[in-house]
Amino acid sequence: MLLMSSCHSSSDETITLLNKPIEKVTISVSNETFTVDFKINASCKQDYMDQDILTSVFAKLKTRNDLLSFYRTLKPNFSPGYSSLRPDNGEYQFVMSEYMLAQECFSDDCNTNFRCDVLQLAINYQKQKYNEERGICPFCARKTGVFLMAVILVKEWNSSSQFIDAITLQHALLCLSDEETFVCEDFSNLIIDCSEVFLTKNNNK
Numbered sequence: 001m002l003l004m005s006s007c008h009s010s011s012d013e014t015i016t017l018l019n020k021p022i023e024k025v026t027i028s029v030s031n032e033t034f035t036v037d038f039k040i041n042a043s044c045k046q047d048y049m050d051q052d053i054l055t056s057v058f059a060k061l062k063t064r065n066d067l068l069s070f071y072r073t074l075k076p077n078f079s080p081g082y083s084s085l086r087p088d089n090g091e092y093q094f095v096m097s098e099y100m101l102a103q104e105c106f107s108d109d110c111n112t113n114f115r116c117d118v119l120q121l122a123i124n125y126q127k128q129k130y131n132e133e134r135g136i137c138p139f140c141a142r143k144t145g146v147f148l149m150a151v152i153l154v155k156e157w158n159s160s161s162q163f164i165d166a167i168t169l170q171h172a173l174l175c176l177s178d179e180e181t182f183v184c185e186d187f188s189n190l191i192i193d194c195s196e197v198f199l200t201k202n203n204n205k
Helices: 042-049 052-058 064-073 089-106 112-128 139-155 166-173 185-203
Strands: 024-029 032-037
Touching: 024 139, 032 139, 032 166, 042 139, 052 089, 064 089, 064 112, 089 112, 089 139, 112 139, 112 185, 139 166, 139 185, 166 185
Parallel strands: none
Antiparallel strands: 024 032
16 A cells, blocks of 8 residues: 555545535546546446435435545455346445545545545555455446546546546546446556556655
């Protein structure tokens, strides 16, 4: 795990959770325009997001720090098998947490330090979603991890543009809404690699 003295969330991150955007939005940064699609494809929404089991858990989270602290406690002990198997409670929590964190990190009032903290955790978790010894995480949780990392990279585009090309980043920003998109391990690793270089360079500033 990377140790980052410059990337730490401040204790005043008590901003109430936004729970938005939920639709397709456009962002322009440094003469580059990206489309970020927060819509969730029907299968993921039905299997992961529309679950009563999530209500009691996430209703208690009121601020960004609440959400980040909860995300930090998750254990990537995924059920064995492929995406055809029913996801377990842990996978529900990863999907919901990463989607909500993407909403927060997309906000203009979210600072770089908070995004760095989230990005490091997302990297660590994403690597384990393809660990066959732990079980292979169903496809929606792979998507939310890639989407979360991509949202952070696009919001930090002034710095991250050195480490990822716009076409690759744009593809990652659309993966969540597309029913047919499968996030393969190679593409996931590409986004991870770009994110790790960004964190390393940002820490050395």
